Amino acid sequence: MGATRLGSMTTALITGASSGLGAEFARQLAAQGHGLVLVARDEDRLQRLAAELRSRTGVEVEVLPADLTDQAQLSAVVDRVADPARPVGILVNNAGIGLLHDFDRNPLEDEVRHLRLHVEATMSLCHAALAAMTERREGRIVNVASVAAYLPRGSYSAAKAWTLSFSRWANLHYRRDGVLVTALCPGFVHTEFHERMGMSKRFIPPFLWLRASRVVREGLLDNLRGKAVSIPSRRYKAVALVSHVLPRRLLVGPRRRPLN
Numbered sequence: 354m355g356a357t358r359l360g361s362m363t364t365a366l367i368t369g370a371s372s373g374l375g376a377e378f379a380r381q382l383a384a385q386g387h388g389l390v391l392v393a394r395d396e397d398r399l400q401r402l403a404a405e406l407r408s409r410t411g412v413e414v415e416v417l418p419a420d421l422t423d424q425a426q427l428s429a430v431v432d433r434v435a436d437p438a439r440p441v442g443i444l445v446n447n448a449g450i451g452l453l454h455d456f457d458r459n460p461l462e463d464e465v466r467h468l469r470l471h472v473e474a475t476m477s478l479c480h481a482a483l484a485a486m487t488e489r490r491e492g493r494i495v496n497v498a499s500v501a502a503y504l505p506r507g508s509y510s511a512a513k514a515w516t517l518s519f520s521r522w523a524n525l526h527y528r529r530d531g532v533l534v535t536a537l538c539p540g541f542v543h544t545e546f547h548e549r550m551g552m553s554k555r556f557i558p559p560f561l562w563l564r565a566s567r568v569v570r571e572g573l574l575d576n577l578r579g580k581a582v583s584i585p586s587r588r589y590k591a592v593a594l595v596s597h598v599l600p601r602r603l604l605v606g607p608r609r610r611p612l613n
């Protein structure tokens with residue numbers, strides 16, 4: 354399997370590219386010379402990032418605004434991934450949200466949108482990408498999960514556990530076809546994630562925070578190395594390890610604390 358070939362220039366489609374980890378994936382992949390397709394709901398932010406990256410790196414950048422919880426808009430992104438005339442060589446399933454309250458207190462519609470974004474959108478885009486990539490016998494997929502996939506933390510952990518489990522299997526299964534699949538499992542990262550969900554960051558100790566640049570750099574490298582799972586930092590590798598031995602009742606998180 355040609356790691357060099359997989360590292361060569363192609364087009365990367367990134368979901369959730371308007372901020373945080375997604376924007377950082379866009380910056381690092383553009384700096385490596387890859388063309389980009391940027392997906393998120395906020396078209397203005399995507400256009401601004403696209404203009405910045407075109408002028409800084411000279412790569413081609415397409416903007417594809419979409420709400421991935423909407424069936425028709427998700428289908429348009431799936432069609433873009435499947436388009437044989439404009440092959441997508443790298444797929445980054447990154448778009449994600451958190452919900453403020455414990456499961457029973459979130460409106461069911463919010464829980465359904467959360468599940469669609471994390472699981473249905475990731476699954477649909479992987480389905481389209483794997484069909485095209487196995488045909489071409491090359492491709493790379495990074496699915497952004499979370500270290501929460503290892504912990505019992507409500508529907509967020511459950512959704513990320515799907516991403517982790519699916520990616521582990523896909524890594525083994527599709528490497529024979531020249532496709533590298535990796536679940537990226539960060540701990541706390543400085544992005545807009547917590548503010549957007551209205552969660553206070555005050556109670557999270559400073560040493561637990563990671564920078565988006567490091568998380569993305571390690572995730573992309575581990576993907577190129579063919580790793581099924583990438584957990585940036587020793588801190589969070591230890592968390593994942595400990596989660597296998599500690600009783601689940603000791604791993605359950607505290608009640609959610611709103612911003613104040």
Ligand SMILES: NC(=O)c1ccc[n+]([C@@H]2O[C@H](COP(=O)([O-])OP(=O)(O)OC[C@H]3O[C@@H](n4cnc5c(N)ncnc54)[C@H](OP(=O)(O)O)[C@@H]3O)[C@@H](O)[C@H]2O)c1
Nearest residue numbers: 369371372373374393394395421449499541542544545546
């Ligand atoms: N930050 C952390 O501590 C942390 C830790 C572990 C894992 N993660 C995971 O990392 C990923 C990226 O999150 P982040 O931390 O970078 O947060 P962020 O800064 O809030 O970025 C989230 C991105 O997802 C997009 N998005 C949200 N809903 C969407 C929808 N319905 N359709 C399309 N795009 C949508 C947002 O763009 P628009 O609003 O423009 O649509 C934004 O670009 C998520 O999957 C998250 O679960 C984050």
